[in-house]
Amino acid sequence: MVCPALQAGALSPILDRTGKTFPTDTLTPKAEDAMAPTELIRTTYTIRTDEPTRAANLIAREMSLGVKKTSYETAQTESFAAKPTILKTGKSKVVVEIMVPSQRIASAYGLVLSIAGEISCLNILKSIELTDFHPPDTLLARLPGPQFGAEGIARKRKNPKRPLFITVLKPSQGLTPSEYAHIAYESLVGGMDVVKSDELLQEPSEDYIKRLKATVEAARRAEEETGEPKWVMMHTVDRPSAMVERYLAGGKAGAGIAMLSPAASGFPMLEELARHRVVPIMAHMATSDWLWQPHGMSVRSWARFMRILGSDIILYPALAGTLKAKKKFMNDVLEICREPMSSMKTSLIAVGGGMHAGTLGIHADMFGPDFAYLCGGGVCGHPDGARAGGQSIRQSWDAWSQKIPLEKYRKGHKALDRALTAFATYV
Amino acid sequence: MVCPALQAGALSPILDRTGKTFPTDTLTPKAEDAMAPTELIRTTYTIRTDEPTRAANLIAREMSLGVKKTSYETAQTESFAAKPTILKTGKSKVVVEIMVPSQRIASAYGLVLSIAGEISCLNILKSIELTDFHPPDTLLARLPGPQFGAEGIARKRKNPKRPLFITVLKPSQGLTPSEYAHIAYESLVGGMDVVKSDELLQEPSEDYIKRLKATVEAARRAEEETGEPKWVMMHTVDRPSAMVERYLAGGKAGAGIAMLSPAASGFPMLEELARHRVVPIMAHMATSDWLWQPHGMSVRSWARFMRILGSDIILYPALAGTLKAKKKFMNDVLEICREPMSSMKTSLIAVGGGMHAGTLGIHADMFGPDFAYLCGGGVCGHPDGARAGGQSIRQSWDAWSQKIPLEKYRKGHKALDRALTAFATYV
Known part of the structure; x- marks a missing residue:
């Protein structure tokens, strides 16, 4: 999904589709931002919808890049894309699993927004339940847990x-x-x-x-x-x-x-x-x-x-x-x-x-x-x-x-x- | 509903039902705790239940004294009792109005707990919707409102x-x-x-x-x-x-x-x-x-x-x-x-x-x-x-x-x- 013009070099000046220079920082991406299997929350949702596949994709989109396509995707932004899989299709309910990148999540507020936020409002869904989620150990280490x-x-x-x-x-x-x-x-x-x-x-x-x-x-x-x-x-x-x-x-x-x-x-x-x-x-x-x-x-x-x-x-x-x-x-x-x-x-x-x-x-x-x-x-x-x-x-x-x-x-x-x-x- | 033995003098030592002295402070009740018509939130709920009257009473109870009867009610505690009225009984829904004492509410957290808290969990209700609420001017004055x-x-x-x-x-x-x-x-x-x-x-x-x-x-x-x-x-x-x-x-x-x-x-x-x-x-x-x-x-x-x-x-x-x-x-x-x-x-x-x-x-x-x-x-x-x-x-x-x-x-x-x-x- 990366715009081919941008895929080549996210860290050197590139042109966006308007032909203008698309400036980038000279900083190298931080290690914690690199997409690693240890930085994914395995999240399951039970949804009711007439269009399961489209809905699963929309949920994943709403909880990551939030957009279909722009002129501005980079390798770095793509590392935040959430990936959906349909686990189970029932008569009226569908169970969807979404792997949510968590490399930048470090607070309760951020976590709630990331796996239980605007998705509640999606038009394509009659309902969506956050059924369960499994944060990676790296994320758990950034949250307090029981202190006693x-x-x-x-x-x-x-x-x-x-x-x-x-x-x-x-x-x-x-x-x-x-x-x-x-x-x-x-x-x-x-x-x-x-x-x-x-x-x-x-x-x-x-x-x-x-x-x-x-x-x-x-x-x-x-x-x-x-x-x-x-x-x-x-x-x-x-x-x-x-x-x-x-x-x-x-x-x-x-x-x-x-x-x-x-x-x-x-x-x-x-x-x-x-x-x-x-x-x-x-x-x-x-x-x-x-x-x-x-x-x-x-x-x-x-x-x-x-x-x-x-x-x-x-x-x-x-x-x-x-x-x-x-x-x-x-x-x-x-x-x-x-x-x-x-x-x-x-x-x-x-x-x-x-x-x-x-x-x-x-x-x-x-x-x-x-x-x-x-x-x-x-x-x-x-x-x-x-x-x-x-x-x-x-x-x-x-x-x-x-x-x-x-x-x-x-x-x-x-x-x-x-x-x-x-x-x-x-x- | 005040225990008759206690009703007489909430501010002098009294006996609870166990016969022990029930100590009280010598402080006089604060002016802001006195029940005044200006300190009631008029709150309406739409509920689904098989027992509307009992449910209305239970909601009012859960959002005020939280108890049916103890040995310890005083005139002061009674000033916090919420009062229910059934406004409208439909086929499957009932609209209940509850006057919620607000003399001690001074924060968002307190307000949410008071009109939208444990009542969500009441067994007698199939559902309860906080339909609307009208805080008294005295309470509005204690909340921020839009600053600009x-x-x-x-x-x-x-x-x-x-x-x-x-x-x-x-x-x-x-x-x-x-x-x-x-x-x-x-x-x-x-x-x-x-x-x-x-x-x-x-x-x-x-x-x-x-x-x-x-x-x-x-x-x-x-x-x-x-x-x-x-x-x-x-x-x-x-x-x-x-x-x-x-x-x-x-x-x-x-x-x-x-x-x-x-x-x-x-x-x-x-x-x-x-x-x-x-x-x-x-x-x-x-x-x-x-x-x-x-x-x-x-x-x-x-x-x-x-x-x-x-x-x-x-x-x-x-x-x-x-x-x-x-x-x-x-x-x-x-x-x-x-x-x-x-x-x-x-x-x-x-x-x-x-x-x-x-x-x-x-x-x-x-x-x-x-x-x-x-x-x-x-x-x-x-x-x-x-x-x-x-x-x-x-x-x-x-x-x-x-x-x-x-x-x-x-x-x-x-x-x-x-x-x-x-x-x-x-x-």
Whole structure:
């Protein structure tokens, strides 16, 4: 596709079709720009279209040179051309594989633009799903990945053989720092490991620090009383530069873990926070279901973005709760969390959304002890308060790990018994 | 819904249901937290569900207190409760209006989480579309809005009575700074006003500055030769903090305008750049079509986000091009760009995607002279080069403004004539 007139010498002055001199720099192309098999992202898309071949070519064009033909192609520009292959043609869907040159990609924003950008708008497509992608090791090395990883989190926890129990503190907004810290303390003493704010909680910077400090102090007391590590999870809601400041200040104030909703904040914000490497980060799923569609990206692709951009924990909606979840997709997230990926650390899977003592078992059956379990109303909304809520979760876990059915174990375990009654019709 | 035991005195020590003291701060609630009719976002959603009333209540709950009942509600937390109303029940769709308390929202991230967050994942919904939203003036005052606006851009252009013609420089990647600047110069001398890079172009920081400087120098030469203002549009692809640095450095290097793809970068990044107020910003639509779905946000809502978060120019796919566009949605964007919105400046609508000299007229028919028109291949891919490409666009405009049909005007106007032939089968 290179214009013959230009193909000969990309580095010496050449003429474009208008007959004018087409100046070039005397610089030699950089080594990293040379097309190498190690610099291709193998990307698969599932599309619906009436013209599969033309569509595949257009997708590849839109994600590389962006043009059919000009007078200005050089050997160097051609090294950025993406190559499509049709893998599978079904009745209504077609699977296309595109090899996307990645030699210049070095950020989350760049990656999203390159494999999930303007292609969403292509007229020739009824829909396009980013089904999966495999970045080369060279690209993975330029992205942060989990900074602590499931292994780092386990070490910080002194490797207990049970899930990380996280209270989502409710009601979500309007509590004073002391009120907030009080509920946090209760749930932690009850048996929870981490207390986090709901993703909706917003507050001016000074209130954020005040609440964080009060909660960290409460966690320290709970730690002393129980002998278990207790963490406070921060969530900074602000404009990007101020979010970084809050994240750093929160880490300094003792928040041992952080949360972010990358689909709402933009995936690049995850990369930004991860690169500061202050504390482990949990990627929350707010807004993500709008992406998880046949015209969007698969849960698998989303989870892959989350891991390679720096999520130590990846939260997906829980089964039997208030949020949409599918076992198949949950298994995809689990696989992405744990699969070998160059030298990147693994991520820990988390589930949440309308959870309580009665819904723990089905997840433990799937994951074993290595996952994070989020309970908001199921802890704070316990009829006897957040301490009993925390206790009910631990009792539910004790029952599961001893293989005793909940219906049997609830006798003699009041917090569990009261939770199972209260939350039987919770949602 | 307030726990009666707590309702009496939210500011004095009270007992929660466990009988323990529930500590409170002695601070009085802040004035901005008091629920006032001026602090409600009127938000409408179109949902598909089998249980409309329950669904409406759940959406309102998920976007405010996030819980059914705990021991810890106070008058203060209750001020954050969102209130749903069912506006319209159709055969398969229901329109719900929710009044969302906004007293603590002060950032793009917070706004997205509050009206477009976890609700996307609710199990009870087959789909939920954010159809429109009306932030109160108090909230608009806390968001940047266009910093220059359509009016500021017109002034900078010395108010010519024609569209802003923007070259999207192609091929997208791999050109050296001189090659890039050469094509830019040609298109600008030909008659284009602005040259911008394709959203896929990525490069290390030093190359970015080198290319920008070479292009600004080319634009200055074109300015001298034509006597018209010529701009270079920068697009910073990097991690967020580095994007801000590049944006500031680019402004200093003479880039007179900037681009961002907020659906790929995250809407908060638009707020971040706008708050720096360096140059006007155009919001690009890459990745946006994945949001513009019945389970997502309407084009209207997207455009509203773009304007209130700081887009001076809002780009929507053009008609008759390579990208999906609907006249109805284009009119929505136009309306949002121009409608009165507190004291916020207006935005300029832009269209692009597979445009050339032959596709200008249908847009001018809709918008008149006040819009921005993006041509990539339609300028750079002109058979006689980018200069002829720029000329063809200006000739097409001359024909439209003199009400002469293109088929007549092409005689005697070579650049136009050649474009109409070359791009007749362009896409």
